[in-house]
Every structure is written in structure tokens, then in C-alpha cells.
Amino acid sequence: MPITLDDLKRRIDPTRTVLLLGAGASVPSGAPSGAELAKRLWAKIAQSDPQSEDLIETASILVRRHTRLPVVEAVRDELRKLKPNGGILGLPPFGWYQIYTTNFDRLVEAAFKAQGLPLTPIRSNYDFSNRENDAHPKLYKIHGCITQDKAFGDKPSMILTDADYVEFAKYRQALFSSLQTALLTRDVLIIGQSLRDRHLQDLARQILTSKQEGSVGQVYLLIYNPDDLRAPLLEDQGAVIVFGGIDELVHTLAQDFSESTTEASDNDTETHVLPLRLVGSTDNVASSLLAAPNAKRMFHGGPASYADIRSGSAFERALKARIFEQIDTEQNHVVAITGAAGVGKTTFARQLLTAFHDAGYHAWEHRSDFSFSHQDWLRVEASLRAQNKRGVLFVDECTNAMRATNVLVDHLSKQEGSGLSLIVTANAAQWAPRMKSPYFGTKGAHYVLSSLQDAEIYSLISLVQHNPQVSALVHSDFKRQRRDDQFSSLRRKCASDMFVCLRNIFANENLDVILLREFDDLDEPLQEYYRFVAALESIGTRVHRQLVIRMLQINPTRIGALLDGLTGIVDEYTISERNGIFGWSTRHPVIARRITQYKFSGAEELEKLFATVIDNLNPTEPLELQTVRAICDNEFGIGRIGDAKTRKALYSKLTALAPGERIPWHRLIRELLNEGDYENTEYVIRDAEAAVGVDAPIARFKIRLIVARATHTKGISRPDRLAMLRHAYEQAAKNAEINRLDKYSFSVLCDVAVEVANMDGGRYLLDEAINSMRQASSRILDPEMDTRLHLYERTLARMH
Numbered sequence: 001m002p003i004t005l006d007d008l009k010r011r012i013d014p015t016r017t018v019l020l021l022g023a024g025a026s027v028p029s030g031a032p033s034g035a036e037l038a039k040r041l042w043a044k045i046a047q048s049d050p051q052s053e054d055l056i057e058t059a060s061i062l063v064r065r066h067t068r069l070p071v072v073e074a075v076r077d078e079l080r081k082l083k084p085n086g087g088i089l090g091l092p093p094f095g096w097y098q099i100y101t102t103n104f105d106r107l108v109e110a111a112f113k114a115q116g117l118p119l120t121p122i123r124s125n126y127d128f129s130n131r132e133n134d135a136h137p138k139l140y141k142i143h144g145c146i147t148q149d150k151a152f153g154d155k156p157s158m159i160l161t162d163a164d165y166v167e168f169a170k171y172r173q174a175l176f177s178s179l180q181t182a183l184l185t186r187d188v189l190i191i192g193q194s195l196r197d198r199h200l201q202d203l204a205r206q207i208l209t210s211k212q213e214g215s216v217g218q219v220y221l222l223i224y225n226p227d228d229l230r231a232p233l234l235e236d237q238g239a240v241i242v243f244g245g246i247d248e249l250v251h252t253l254a255q256d257f258s259e260s261t262t263e264a265s266d267n268d269t270e271t272h273v274l275p276l277r278l279v280g281s282t283d284n285v286a287s288s289l290l291a292a293p294n295a296k297r298m299f300h301g302g303p304a305s306y307a308d309i310r311s312g313s314a315f316e317r318a319l320k321a322r323i324f325e326q327i328d329t330e331q332n333h334v335v336a337i338t339g340a341a342g343v344g345k346t347t348f349a350r351q352l353l354t355a356f357h358d359a360g361y362h363a364w365e366h367r368s369d370f371s372f373s374h375q376d377w378l379r380v381e382a383s384l385r386a387q388n389k390r391g392v393l394f395v396d397e398c399t400n401a402m403r404a405t406n407v408l409v410d411h412l413s414k415q416e417g418s419g420l421s422l423i424v425t426a427n428a429a430q431w432a433p434r435m436k437s438p439y440f441g442t443k444g445a446h447y448v449l450s451s452l453q454d455a456e457i458y459s460l461i462s463l464v465q466h467n468p469q470v471s472a473l474v475h476s477d478f479k480r481q482r483r484d485d486q487f488s489s490l491r492r493k494c495a496s497d498m499f500v501c502l503r504n505i506f507a508n509e510n511l512d513v514i515l516l517r518e519f520d521d522l523d524e525p526l527q528e529y530y531r532f533v534a535a536l537e538s539i540g541t542r543v544h545r546q547l548v549i550r551m552l553q554i555n556p557t558r559i560g561a562l563l564d565g566l567t568g569i570v571d572e573y574t575i576s577e578r579n580g581i582f583g584w585s586t587r588h589p590v591i592a593r594r595i596t597q598y599k600f601s602g603a604e605e606l607e608k609l610f611a612t613v614i615d616n617l618n619p620t621e622p623l624e625l626q627t628v629r630a631i632c633d634n635e636f637g638i639g640r641i642g643d644a645k646t647r648k649a650l651y652s653k654l655t656a657l658a659p660g661e662r663i664p665w666h667r668l669i670r671e672l673l674n675e676g677d678y679e680n681t682e683y684v685i686r687d688a689e690a691a692v693g694v695d696a697p698i699a700r701f702k703i704r705l706i707v708a709r710a711t712h713t714k715g716i717s718r719p720d721r722l723a724m725l726r727h728a729y730e731q732a733a734k735n736a737e738i739n740r741l742d743k744y745s746f747s748v749l750c751d752v753a754v755e756v757a758n759m760d761g762g763r764y765l766l767d768e769a770i771n772s773m774r775q776a777s778s779r780i781l782d783p784e785m786d787t788r789l790h791l792y793e794r795t796l797a798r799m800h
Contacts, residue, residue, distance in 0.1 A: 087246030124156030129660030281370035285363035334444035362391035372401035384419025413439035441781030540630030
């Protein structure tokens, strides 16, 4: 039975409610209904009476008869002059959790602007990446927007025809996946015009179907035209019906509503320094030091928390005093710490930040679950400098945000008396091939963390002797040994780069045996969840509760018991309480990879895992956009699959899911080029340019394609091949001039020159290319570039 608007007001909290606007939201502002818009299209384009009142059917027929452009222009002309009026103008201040709309118009955007409130429209899956870092509330336009259409030369389009529904199914699927996630903990309010509208009924049923068992969210339908005949049909499926319009809704909600603002306390110094956008994505060391330590988790492989360090549960690293002095005396404002996975980089960096906090610095760690915003940290630096204060920021695994990190490094290195210093860590295998700011070499310091030194081993022994929490976890056989014997034992164990897990260091067994026994001790259902979470983490997935629920179809009510059973093995932590995002992680990526190595050993099962991850990704969630990049750019990601056909298929799925992401395009082009499929390589490069524009990697691929055709195409003459290679050299020279800090562009330039020299015997282009690379090397200051330069110089010498 339908409820009243007053009942609805008592049941919902707008800040915990998803708003889905249908035609009923725009009609009071003068927008035509779907049927009315269809009539106008028939009259304007076909100049006839309406042959159908269904907008999709009408648009499909008219596009087929009269082409797309006049239809799109007519729709745009009908909607672009609308101005928000009545209820829709009053929606913004209520702070809705999320807003979706099936309407093409820009009334919601105009309403937010009129209220002086920010809003970011998401019009297509291209906007997922382009607007990822925008912290403003988002408006998801399910059917696109009048501002974009392929008839105007845009890649995205309004979803007007049956063919559009098929073409843009991935985009709609992503939005409904986001709605499904919201329904786990939030309500959904759909505002429509009439239950006679077949599309409104279909939309409501699709959302009701998305409600999983255990979801607490309720689905409400606000319908302008009362319909006691059709309402019970949707009520039977779980919907709550409310008869009324958007004007009445806003009027009802506005009773007793007051807008509140939160002012920061004058005593809250952190609020004065950090912009609000950074508060949720940053760990404040001053606060983290007050948390409860967990020596057991650290002993079993987790990086030490700030509380663990404060409690004395971590051993001292030899480089600590040296790095502290370099930053404190302003010799360097940027320090990079690299090394093998698990060698202790994160714990060491946190020890440094703890020392800086104790010395009176502001100290922060960027939370890797969030995008890194260099612009906000530039403002923090300026604020610190203006107040004559100093701060230190730690970015763990900075290669996941290398571009933003480079911009920040450039600024800090150029700024005289910078108020902010930066400590970054990176896996050595990821660090070497990345384009890095030259200031890492000229103004920064780089340290490689490797095997433990003697002083560090003695610190380990002292840790066991003087820290009761750690001592209780170490086997009694080790503690009974003389100190000299303990030192000898640890020195043998730590003689090379290794996973610095205290349990591994002090145990008689190797790490794999320890982890596999621990796995076998779990109940069988928990083993399955553990191996799955470990596998997701090992391939680069940003694992969180909602993703696991979607992928494994877990009843949400079972999550608590599952996590209890995996206590100390899989941890849950809050990423965004407002958005209901809770991250899951094993103790360390090294542990996740070892478990995956044994428990996902079959190639077929691993390929299925990648496909399942991609099929369940929701690119509206920034955390899952990070996964799109990570599973492409991770040493344990898609690249580990041996079958090229499978890799291509997975990269293709990613480009369809998130076409605004560059890395999947790069990987797909490389696969096609390496395979020798030059025709499809050209087509994909063209699609990539339309989707993400031309960047340095795409420019290099275009040059490599010309070279490949010149050297491998059958049936063309030698002069023609040489002409193609010289054209490639011209393009490579232009590319190197544009991308002056891209070391790979200069390698490509030299590679093309080598091919020209091999074909015509002339060495002058190679000599010119080497000179360009030599000059660039002095700018870029990358050791790998010097190595490549010496190889080209030796190649040139052999040609004499």
C-alpha cells in the first residue's frame, strides 16, 4: 500500500539515500515527457503525425531514415534552454548520498550552480578517469548528456536508440553495479512521472533485482500520477510507492530542515594545514601514534604501524640517522627508498616519520587506497612555508602515482626553503623503468634497502631481549642461545635480500612452510576465502568488502563471521565510511603472492580470476579504477599470463570498461605490435588517440609501427623501405623534442637510426640521435639511460 510524503520523510535520511531522477524530476521545469519529446521529433524531423510515442523506438526509426545528426540536434534544441524551477531547484542542499538521472538535460547541474554548490557530472565511461580526483558530489547521467554525442564528433553519445543501448551497455552496467553496492547499506529514491511509462517500470525492476539477500537498503518510488492498478505490481517486488511530485517532496523535506556548517576548532592545528580534501586520504602520524600496537601482526609479516614503532616493537635501521639529518638540515627535500618487496621499506619510512614528528614536524602518510593529489600538497607546502613550519609526507609505493609524484618533486626541488619534504618508497623492479623527475637525481637522495647490516642484526637481538611483546612470540630455542650464536644464526639468515618478517627470521623453517601450515590450519571454507583475497591482492587488485561480495556472491550478513575466522590473516580497515568502502588486505603483498603461487598454480584458474575481476569491476568507484591500472602495470598482473591471445582479450575488456584509462590501451597496442598484426595495431592506435589523446607511449608505438612495416612487409622495394624508415626517424625526432624528459623516446630515436644505418650504410643519423640522447641524459639523469647510451655508442663504433 502506498505511503504518504510525510511517511517518506520519516523513513529516509537524504545523506544516506541515492536519488535517481526520471522524467518526473524535469517536467515541472518545462521539460517534455518521453512521449511528448517523441511527438515533437516526429513533427520536426519527419514532419508527420507520431507513428510511436516511445522515445527509443521513435529515435531508432528517425535515425535510420534521416541519419543521427538531425535527431540529436532536435533533442538538444528541445532541452538546452530549460532552467530549473520548483522542486529540482531545492534538491541540492539536502546532501544526497549519490545522484543518478536518466534525463539528457542539464537541469540538475544548473540547480547546483544556482545554489552555489559544486557538482561533477559523469556523462560517460570516459569521465570515470578524467574526473577521478574531483572530490565534489557526482551526478551520474545514465543515458548521457546533450553536451556530448558522436553526431558532434564526440566519442561518447546520448543513449537514444536501441543500438545505443547495446553499444553503451558497459557504461550502464557500471552504474547499476554502483547502485547495487549502495543498496547494501543505503536507500534508493526514484522520482518518476507515471507508472504507465514502460521504461520507468523496467528501471525500477532492474534496481529491485539488484537488491541482494541481506541488503538493508529500501527502494522507494515517488510517482506524480497516482496509479492504484500498477503500483501493487511493484510493491509485490519489494518497492515502496509514494504518490506525489518533486515539488511536494522538496516542500515536505524542507520542513524543519536547516543547513549546518562545521567550523574547525582554533586548537586543531592539523585542520589549518591540511585541506579538507586530504583529511580522509591521509594518515596523520600524530594521531596514528596513539593507536593500539599489534606486535603479533607485525611479527607475522605485516609492516609495523606507527603505534608498533612507538612501543619499541621494530628494530632500528642503520640509515635512519643519515636520512633524518639530510632532510632536517635541508640538504635534500626528497628521499627515495627502493628495494625488493618485503625488505622493510614501509616500516623504515614510518620510523623516519615518527622521528620527524618527535622533532616537531608535521608528519603525514598518503593512504594508497586513494588517488594522490599533488595540487593539494602544493597548497600544503605553501601554507607551511608561509607559517614558517615544516612537514614531511610519506608516499608508499610511489610508482602507483608516478606522474603526480614527479610534479610534486619538481616543485619541492625548485622551491627555496620548501616547507614540505617528501619520502617515497618503491619496489626496485617498478622503480627502474619508470619516468622519474630529474630532480630525484639532482636535488634528491636515493637509498637502496637490502640485506641487513651487522648493526641491524644486533638491534634485532636487542629487540627480542628487551621487548616483552616480541620476545613472547620468538621460539624458546632461539632465546636460549648465547648472543654470539644468535648473531651468527641471524647473519646467515639475513645474508641476502629477503622478506623481513620476524617470524621468518627467527624460525628454523622457511617462510613457505610456515605460511602453508598456517593455511592448512584454517577451516576449509575460510581457506577458500583466504586464497581468493590473497590472489586478488597479488595481481594488483585493490580489494574491498563490496568487491568480494560481488565476486563471490557472499551474503553480507556472513561477513562478520568470515573476518572473525581470518583474524590476523585478513584485515578489514575503513577507506570511506560514508561510501561504505572497507578495504581488505593480507599482512603483506609478499605473503599474498606466496599463497597465490601455491593455491592458484594453474594457468587456466589464474586466467579465469583475471576475467572475473574485470567483469565485476565498477569504474565509478575510484578504488576500482586504481585496480584497472594495477592489474595492467603490475609485475604479477595480466603480463604474467603466458598466452598472448588471453592477454589481448583481457586488455580489450579493460579498454571497453574504462576507455579513459591509458595503460590498458598501451598494453593492448604493444601486444598487437609484438604479434605482427599491423593492421589492427593501426586501428587500435586510432581508437586510443580518440579516447585518451596522444601521449609519449602512443607516439612511440606509432613510430615502431612504421619501422615494423618498413622492415617486415613483403613485396615492397628497398628504396620504399628506406623512405619509410626516414619518415619514422623524422617522427621520432619530433617526438623526442616534444617529450624531452621521456628516456624511452630517445631510445626509439636511436633504434630507428640503427635501422636506417643497417639498410643504407649511412651513420650520420645514428650519430645525430646519439648526440640528442647524450644531451637528454644530462637533463634526465637516469642511470638506465646512460647504460642504453653506451650500447648505442658501441653500435656506432662497430660501424666504422
